[in-house]
Amino acid sequence: MSYHKWTLPEEQIFREALVKFGQRWDVIQHSLLPHISIKSMKNKYYQKMHQNLQGGHEDSSVQSRVSDEQLFAIIQNILLQNQ
Numbered sequence: 001m002s003y004h005k006w007t008l009p010e011e012q013i014f015r016e017a018l019v020k021f022g023q024r025w026d027v028i029q030h031s032l033l034p035h036i037s038i039k040s041m042k043n044k045y046y047q048k049m050h051q052n053l054q055g056g057h058e059d060s061s062v063q064s065r066v067s068d069e070q071l072f073a074i075i076q077n078i079l080l081q082n083q
Helices: 008-021 025-031 038-054 068-081
Strands: none
Touching: 008 025, 008 038, 008 068, 025 038, 038 068
16 A cells, blocks of 8 residues: 555544544544545554654653553644644
């Protein structure tokens, strides 16, 4: 499968879907973004998480170990701030 370049409307739909459905990739794909693979959704989610987590550190080699629940809470806060 090839790389998917996200459009701004797709990103907005994805952010809203994350708030509503959480990490239920199959539900998001089936109901809102059927043309985007689950792998692309996960990549987008974790790429955004990594950027936001690393953004506050001067040394980009710093790594945090957080639970899935903490990651989800962080991304929800970020998405709500960007609305």
